Amino acid sequence: MIPSNFSSSFSRHLRFSLLVSLLLLVLPLRHVNGCIFLGDEFEGYSFLDISLIDDKLPFAPYLVSFASIANAYYRKADLRRPSNVEEWSERHCRKASTDDIAYLVYHAPVRQLQELKRGVLSKKDKPGFTLLQNAFARFIYEEQCLETIDYLLFARACQPHVVERDFWDDTPKDIPAMQELINQGKALFLRLESHYIRLRYAYQIIRLAHYMGDYQQTLELYDYLMPKIDADPSILDSWILGHKAGALMGLGQNVEASYLYSLIFEDSPSRRESAWLSFRITTDEEWEACLALCLNDRQRAGLHVLRAHGTDSRLLEEMQHIYDLDPGNPNLELLLVRELQRLEKELMSVSPKSDRHIHRQSPPKPRDIAGKRAVELLAFVKNCSTAGKVTQPGLWQMAQGYLEMLTGDFYFAARTLEAASGDLSDPKLRQQVQGLQKALEIQQISTLSDSLEREIAGWYNDELFEAFPDLEPLLEDKLARLYRESGHPGKAFRIHYPLRALKWNPDLAIVEDLIALCNKDRLTPLEKKMVVRDDGSTIINDLYDLKASALLARGQVEAARETWKNIERSRWDDYGAFNPFVERLKPCIDCPLPDSVTTFNKGEIMERLIRMEYDAKADPEQSASLFYKLGIAWLNMSYFGHAWEVMDFDRNGGSLDWASTRGSNIFPAYNSPLGYIENFDLSKAQDFFNRSMKLAKNPELAARAAFMGAFCEQQVFYTSGKKYPMTYNYFEKIKTEYRNTDFCDYIIEECKYFSYYFNR
């Protein structure tokens, strides 16, 4: 009833990422209605190489997302089995493979273990061939390891009582049976010769008592059994200690328990996560008491390390405590990198919910609190860098330089990183510093010149760009900003987006800038990437096509034709052939034109449109007919006609539905800041139909023009977002003025919509 879980887990994030990937595969390239920016997972730049951290450190595997430690713990396979098998192997001089050991310890049926025991007890009862194929079984048989086989049988008897049960299973534990096993185990324990096998019995017995919930007996067994064992250090030591800690926790002695968990955490990789999860201190007094139990400052620092890895811990405070107690503690570097990652997310990042297009136009302002945290961390890091007590001084110096960069102090950042690069023997750290220096260099670019652009083009081949993949978006975002500021919107656009993204909604300022670029004498390599094809030709004709089509879509026919004339006439056919003058009373976008129809390229269409309008104005006899044909042409070239490609490059069938609720003809696209446009504007077509209707002497033509005008009237209503009541001006005109025409009879038959209106 109360919201209790605010943190999103790693697995959920992973699933979300997978979902996003799937959506990207499934959704059309540019139209992602309703979740338009879902595909872009850009979250900012990161320049930290986390492999700098010693991966043997307890928390190293969780550096990226330690907040999900519990989830990771439950999701991963049980670590205990492989380490247990490894120890069996080691204690038996690696006479058997781990697979053979795992089979006998965990999977072999009890009858096989008993068969093996009979063989050990009596040479006459040799185990079967199949069993002796197992090297561990053969070893036990040949070495007469009766204690081992007895132990394996005992462990198997304990297993049903200690394995994880189905959570829906409410049947109570069989406490008497568990107690009986404890009693049996204790009796056997005292007779054992091998101290290693004693340790294993102790583990089984103590675990049974813990799982019974008999915490007092657990502690008593621990105190009774453990002093009687004189074995080499084993993974079981921590496992047994974990059960003792669990019993202490059960008895409310969480301080003592937490102290033990901190030891287990440090010593036992296989129990690390569970120890971290079980560590529980709830008051200042308990914390002090736990510190008091620690034998040295390393252990005390360890408590702070555990607390530091809480989901939302304030790392700087914990690092300061750790540093004061144990400046050489290797976890300090890990925590430092983790805090740098957190700050990177704040200071070099956009919110995941923001879209990258917006970020590119105007980067979000980081939260003040993040800047404050960076400054505080910088002061601490400087102190640690200079005091000379930390394990990896080079890493601290690198961190100092990076923090100076994050806080905008580029001068000191450059100086610090330069100093850090001087005496680094660790190649990883050296590369890290170089990566930061490159990031800094990019951020410091303030003006662009052709010579600088030539230099920058070479950076793409730099191995640093491979090692730090975010250098590339950092550079390109920076270049885009500088291009924009210096009046080159085309270059700013092309550094991020392909030409086809411009076609979806042509921005004439961008097109003009790119045309100018195509005409530039000596292009830099970056500019070539923007406007030169692999065969050495430029994209200038595509840009003229784009511009002319956009101008035509805006109704500027003469300007469109003038633009188009920049393309050599011999290449006019490269951009498609259409016939917008074909009349279709029933609009059909995808229906092919009859073979008999002559088609025209865009240039010819523009010329024809201009000539027809001139003729219509000049010759009163033809004007009504020509205005009607012009209306048909403009209707067909719009979103609603079969010749829509004359004025547009892509068309989405779903746009009309969306437009009916949005009332706009520009729609967001996930991979273009310009979105995509649909040519819904029918004003020119409607105007020509009106003129035709007005001038027509033939009522049949007037009726046709009115009917097409009605189509325009209806589409305008839908695409405007239904902001006003639907009108039927043209239907009414046909009904009242042209009701006696053949065409009226025809559409009453063919158009149910009109028929309904006419007869109501």
Place this chain on the structure above:
Amino acid sequence: MRSGGALLAGSVMCLWLCAAACYRDHSTAAVLPAVYHWKTVFSPDSTEQVWLRENEMRRVYVKFFDVDLDAREDLPTPRASVVLPAQLSPDTDYVPCVFITNRVFSRIGETEIDELATRVWDKMLRMVEQSGALPFPREIQIDCDWTGSTREAYFRFLAQLRKNLTTRNIQLSVTIRLHQAKFPEETGIPPVDRGMLMFYNIGNLSDLTTSNSILNRSAAEQYLSDYSNYPLPLDLALPIFRWGVLFRDEKLIRLINNLEAAALSDTTFFRKDAPHRYTVQKSTYLEGYYLYSGDQLRLEGIRTDLLLDVAALIKPRLAPDSFHLAFYHLDPETIKDFPHDSIQLLLQLFETP
């Protein structure tokens, strides 16, 4: 014309009769006090027992367990089962409740849904039987904040569960959030016998500037709708709990249940910035959680006058039927702020025609 007039007269008569009937029902509609128990050990202490008795709480909604996805297998798994007492007041009606996370229904398939319904019912039944103290339930309740994407699965689960209950004459109820009650055409009507309208947690919890996310009049006004039109009979749940909302670096970190101002009175550790708002001056443990210097706390709770104020807004919008007025939730810390007089004032407000 004559027949039209007769029809009109008939309609007017019909409306008048309906109005009269509704009025009569309203005057006799009973408000039955109840309370939620949402902790893992159900063992009312003497304070709670006195409070229950004094306020004639004859119904307790007891959360039996949660169901969430198991982290390892991604399967629906029961969690936090309640420990039930050996003895209970025999004249009280106990309604077993199960909280199911919404994500459960976003993951499971159709056959798993049916299996889950059976498992949930079986477990509830076993818990009732094993307790020995609980009478056989007359109603059970499911709590899930379903969404449009999980509606189909959740409703299938409810329908399946209801099949098991109908044969035993047990009613099935569900909790209904305010947005679900306000937009039933979008969120759907669960296939159950009753709904419990949860009139709390209505503000933006994670916003540092929110005054009281549990309940505040202006947010309540935005959510109000005509509940008498809701297609299910509704009971009403009102909050009587309090908590502290912890922010670190201006981000919501956690809730601290039952936190009150007295726990923040030590000025060595806490500075009061404004009414109900504090800053941690020195890092310290509080209610089991480690707070760092600079953390911010917002105390949220409910006063009787606020509850009466909001209740007065709700009342005219309720159907004129008998209903349970359930308080969330039973805890020695929360009930001390709502003594007998406060509860009676609220009951009277709803009972007065």
